[in-house]
Amino acid sequence: MESLFILVPLATLFVIVAVSIFIWAVRRDQFEDLNHEGERILFEEDDEEFNSSKKSKR
Amino acid sequence: MSSCFHCGDPIPSNLTIESTINGEQRGFCCHGCQAIAEYIEDANLCRYYERREVENINSAQSRIDTDKIFALLDNQDIYNRYVFQEDNRHHIQLSVEGITCSACAWLIEKHLSSLEGVVHVGVNVSSSVASIEWLPDQISIKDVAFALKRIGYASLPYLPGERANSLKQEKKRAIIQLGIAGVGMMQVMMSAVAMYAGDIQGMEDIYRNLLRWTSFFFATPVVFYSASSFFKGAWRDLKTRHFTMDLPVSIGIGLAYFSSVYALLTNGGHVYFDSVTMFTFFLLLGRFLETLARNKEFNDGEDNALQATERKSKNGWEITSVSSLIVGDIIRVKPGETFPVDGYLLNSATQVDESSLTGEYLPVVRNPGDAISAQTVNVDQQVELAVTAAGANTRAAAITRITERAIAEKPKVAIIADAVAHYFVIGVLVTAALTYLGWSYVGNDNAYWIMVSVLVVTCPCALSLATPVALTSATNYLRQVGLLVTRGHTLESLSATNHVVFDKTGTLTQGSFSITQIDVLASSLSEDQVLTIAASLEQHSTHPIAKVFKQFTAMPVNDLRNIIGKGVSGTIDEQLYFLGNKQLAEEAVGHTLSSNVAQGLVLYLCTHQECVARFHLTDQVRKETEKTLKSLRNLGIRVSLLTGDTIGSTKSTFPLEWFDDVEASVSPEGKWEWLKQNSKSHVVMVGDGLNDVPALAGSTTSIAMGSSSDLAKTHSDAILLNSNIALIHKAILKAKKCSRIIKQNLSWALAYNLIMLPAAVAGFVPPWAAAIGMALSSLLVVVNATRLSRDN
Numbered sequence: 047m048e049s050l051f052i053l054v055p056l057a058t059l060f061v062i063v064a065v066s067i068f069i070w071a072v073r074r075d076q077f078e079d080l081n082h083e084g085e086r087i088l089f090e091e092d093d094e095e096f097n098s099s100k101k102s103k104r
Numbered sequence: 105m106s107s108c109f110h111c112g113d114p115i116p117s118n119l120t121i122e123s124t125i126n127g128e129q130r131g132f133c134c135h136g137c138q139a140i141a142e143y144i145e146d147a148n149l150c151r152y153y154e155r156r157e158v159e160n161i162n163s164a165q166s167r168i169d170t171d172k173i174f175a176l177l178d179n180q181d182i183y184n185r186y187v188f189q190e191d192n193r194h195h196i197q198l199s200v201e202g203i204t205c206s207a208c209a210w211l212i213e214k215h216l217s218s219l220e221g222v223v224h225v226g227v228n229v230s231s232s233v234a235s236i237e238w239l240p241d242q243i244s245i246k247d248v249a250f251a252l253k254r255i256g257y258a259s260l261p262y263l264p265g266e267r268a269n270s271l272k273q274e275k276k277r278a279i280i281q282l283g284i285a286g287v288g289m290m291q292v293m294m295s296a297v298a299m300y301a302g303d304i305q306g307m308e309d310i311y312r313n314l315l316r317w318t319s320f321f322f323a324t325p326v327v328f329y330s331a332s333s334f335f336k337g338a339w340r341d342l343k344t345r346h347f348t349m350d351l352p353v354s355i356g357i358g359l360a361y362f363s364s365v366y367a368l369l370t371n372g373g374h375v376y377f378d379s380v381t382m383f384t385f386f387l388l389l390g391r392f393l394e395t396l397a398r399n400k401e402f403n404d405g406e407d408n409a410l411q412a413t414e415r416k417s418k419n420g421w422e423i424t425s426v427s428s429l430i431v432g433d434i435i436r437v438k439p440g441e442t443f444p445v446d447g448y449l450l451n452s453a454t455q456v457d458e459s460s461l462t463g464e465y466l467p468v469v470r471n472p473g474d475a476i477s478a479q480t481v482n483v484d485q486q487v488e489l490a491v492t493a494a495g496a497n498t499r500a501a502a503i504t505r506i507t508e509r510a511i512a513e514k515p516k517v518a519i520i521a522d523a524v525a526h527y528f529v530i531g532v533l534v535t536a537a538l539t540y541l542g543w544s545y546v547g548n549d550n551a552y553w554i555m556v557s558v559l560v561v562t563c564p565c566a567l568s569l570a571t572p573v574a575l576t577s578a579t580n581y582l583r584q585v586g587l588l589v590t591r592g593h594t595l596e597s598l599s600a601t602n603h604v605v606f607d608k609t610g611t612l613t614q615g616s617f618s619i620t621q622i623d624v625l626a627s628s629l630s631e632d633q634v635l636t637i638a639a640s641l642e643q644h645s646t647h648p649i650a651k652v653f654k655q656f657t658a659m660p661v662n663d664l665r666n667i668i669g670k671g672v673s674g675t676i677d678e679q680l681y682f683l684g685n686k687q688l689a690e691e692a693v694g695h696t697l698s699s700n701v702a703q704g705l706v707l708y709l710c711t712h713q714e715c716v717a718r719f720h721l722t723d724q725v726r727k728e729t730e731k732t733l734k735s736l737r738n739l740g741i742r743v744s745l746l747t748g749d750t751i752g753s754t755k756s757t758f759p760l761e762w763f764d765d766v767e768a769s770v771s772p773e774g775k776w777e778w779l780k781q782n783s784k785s786h787v788v789m790v791g792d793g794l795n796d797v798p799a800l801a802g803s804t805t806s807i808a809m810g811s812s813s814d815l816a817k818t819h820s821d822a823i824l825l826n827s828n829i830a831l832i833h834k835a836i837l838k839a840k841k842c843s844r845i846i847k848q849n850l851s852w853a854l855a856y857n858l859i860m861l862p863a864a865v866a867g868f869v870p871p872w873a874a875a876i877g878m879a880l881s882s883l884l885v886v887v888n889a890t891r892l893s894r895d896n
Contacts, residue, residue: 050311054318061291061322068283077279078272082229085206089155 108133109153110141110256115655126150134654140256147218147255149211156207169441170253173260173412174246175423182425186261186410187245193223195237196245199262200252203232208257215255219243233262261410282388285330289381291322296378309371316368316375323377327361331384333391347529355533356559357384363556373553374870386882387572413437413444416488426494433491437482445478446493454485484645484666532559539865554867557874561857561864570849573889578842581893586825587807587835594821597805598839600786604736604832605779605799606763607791608747611809612829613723613757617652617705621720634717638709641672641683649707652721671707682710689715705753725758728830733762735833744782746775746789746799775799790824790832807832842892849885856881 108115109130121132125145132138144152177183188195203209209227212234216225221242227234236248252259295315302312337350360376367373411426416434426444437443455467458480467483470476476489536558543551579589589595606612622631639656644664661674671684682692689708690696693715707719736743742764747754751768760766767778776799779787789803800806800820808820809827824831860877863869
């Protein structure tokens with residue numbers, strides 16, 4: 047159980063790092079558009095599929 | 105009727121414009137849409153059509169003359185103002201017309217970034233702003249704007265205004281506060297679970313302390329940073345001596361936190377870090393979603409975009425920006441353009457579409473010397489205008505001010521809730537203080553902890569969550585079906601609705617004409633032939649009526665002439681024809697015509713010898729109109745019609761029996777007055793134009809159509825995104841259900857408080873039990889509210 051004295055502060059450190067990254071991201075305008083950014087990844091995936099299927103047709 | 109593949113407008117029955125897009129034959133409403141779709145096909149971006157969520161927004165026709173506006177950027181001063189320059193890269197923000205969903209953003213980003221010299225493209229769907237970075241030695245911004253136009257988007261250079269900037273900063277802060285509260289809550293919860301388990305199983309003090317310190321560490325930023333807005337609100341309450349929920353919330357958070365810190369340091373008592381963080385997070389979440397919805401329709405792009413006009417100078421006409429115009433300047437406005445400022449006509453008469461100000465959708469004739477208002481549209485002649493007022497002095501700006509006044513007079517249902525909160529807060533504080541004093545007096549060592557229990561028990565957690573969670577849930581549901589709620593009181597007022605007032609044009613009707621009946625009077629011609637003649641005469645006209653004939657094939661016409669305020673004339677196959685109102689027809693044939701024609705709008709097609717045909721036109725009623733009005737009346741709601749049109753044209757559109765009362769020929773100010781006189785009750789006003797704005801602001805609840813002017817949208821309590829008025833019925837039912845659920849929630853929260861309070865005052869409730877009870881009662885309230893997000 048003594049390991050908690052290392053693990054809990056370590057976990058705390060991780061959280062601090064994660065929150066700092068979050069704040070940095072907000073300041074860099076990454077949360078500016080809550081409608082679009084979440085969907086972007088779906089679009090990019092489609093692109094590759096789409097391009098490769100087009101190529102295979104030709 | 106099939107609809108246009110690109111913009112979704114209906115395709116006239118006898119028009120065939122087709123192209124093969126992505127392997128399939130598709131129909132279009134006009135060549136503009138066809139060109140855009142073909143271009144998108146060529147650029148290999150067809151996926152756009154499969155991905156977009158909303159159709160029929162992005163039509164090929166736009167009033168913005170992109171070329172002229174971007175020509176302004178040739179002026180170095182203006183260029184430096186709008187374009188940010190760094191090294192050899194230039195950067196601009198464009199307010200883009202017609203961005204509706206992520207698919208548009210994808211299309212624009214994909215297309216523009218494929219251009220040589222464009223470094224970066226980012227599109228913000230919420231604000232319809234594209235930011236573009238490019239290398240000026242490889243491509244000019246004009247080419248970029250042109251490329252944007254080719255895929256169907258008109259754009260304007262834009263500089264964010266002060267309000268937009270402050271909103272942006274505010275939103276960023278809110279997101280960080282919410283994020284920290286969320287993460288903090290999760291961490292504290294994990295420690296709390298371990299501690300509760302420890303309470304049951306037994307746990308060494310040293311580990312308990314570790315967990316306590318950990319939760320202290322995570323709760324502290326949540327209290328001091330995330331919850332700071334509650335403390336600020338409480339401070340404001342104390343200064344103004346008007347207590348809102350911010351005060352007990354702050355006292356609850358503050359006392360629970362500091363007594364937890366006290367317990368931590370003295371190594372005794374109970375810590376409440378888990379309750380504090382959870383409470384803060386949920387309250388912040390509700391507030392954030394509410395602000396988001398409210399700011400959604402704030403559109404900065406229109407106000408702060410660069411607008412161009414042509415001004416007379418010594419060396420002829422020069423293109424200049426509207427903001428630089430001063431009184432006395434002379435400007436030139438082409439047909440189809442919006443007048444940017446107030447002024448009077450100089451050289452020639454024209455027809456002006458004043459629907460944005462008066463609601464009269466038929467253009468009116470304005471002669472030289474007549475006054476013209478900003479925001480109205482020039483219909484048929486190129487005119488010169490002497491500027492009499494610009495910017496904040498224009499009539500459109502004056503209407504905005506009327507509106508602001510009306511908002512100030514708006515009945516606030518929220519005042520009651522405020523008053524209740526005020527006394528509740530005082531009651532809680534007095535009870536807690538008396539409890540502490542009482543127990544200290546009898547000499548109980550636990551007096552402080554009993555007081556904390558009292559405060560935690562009465563802490564308005566469930567009580568203050570009861571309303572917002574239900575509202576958030578109902579708001580989200582309504583947004584999914586297409587009604588955007590933008591003010592906090594909307595649902596509450598909707599649920600009490602007993603009177604709905606509709607505007608006519610654009611609200612109950614589609615705001616576009618169609619032919620209801622054709623009387624062919626000349627025996628030598630068929631119906632098709634007269635339609636062809638009419639279409640040929642109207643083919644170059646920008647008048648709204650001309651749109652009716654756009655769907656029919658046109659023939660070449662000689663000597664085409666606009667007869668202002670009356671109609672058009674032209675020669676087809678060596679026969680001179682006139683098409684226009686009765687006055688024109690009578691002038692043409694040289695004698696009066698019989699007036700036994702049905703009411704409504706009638707167009708005459710004549711030669712000098714005879715009247716060839718009559719066209720009966722009417723505005724198209726939305727298909728859901730009748731059903732909606734019926735179901736509203738079935739709910740016992742009074743339904744009124746308030747329109748700027750004449751009673752005759754109203755009658756020709758739909759039977760007056762659909763309404764409980766009808767008021768025709770009303771001015772914008774009149775609408776407001778009428779509402780004030782007739783509404784001691786809860787009135788919902790549904791409208792779309794600038795002319796409805798004062799009325800929208802003066803009613804208890806106002807709903808604007810999705811196609812409304814921006815001003816109407818910003819001043820409304822809710823917006824019908826898809827202009828489907830059937831949703832109004834649905835929304836009223838939902839609001840009623842929402843108010844039922846709020847009542848259930850409030851009674852539960854109150855009952856809980858009333859039962860637990862005496863127990864806590866008596867010292868029977870240890871603080872930890874109070875905390876668990878508080879969490880459970882909040883949970884019940886939240887779960888009850890989620891019932892609103894279901895579809896019934």
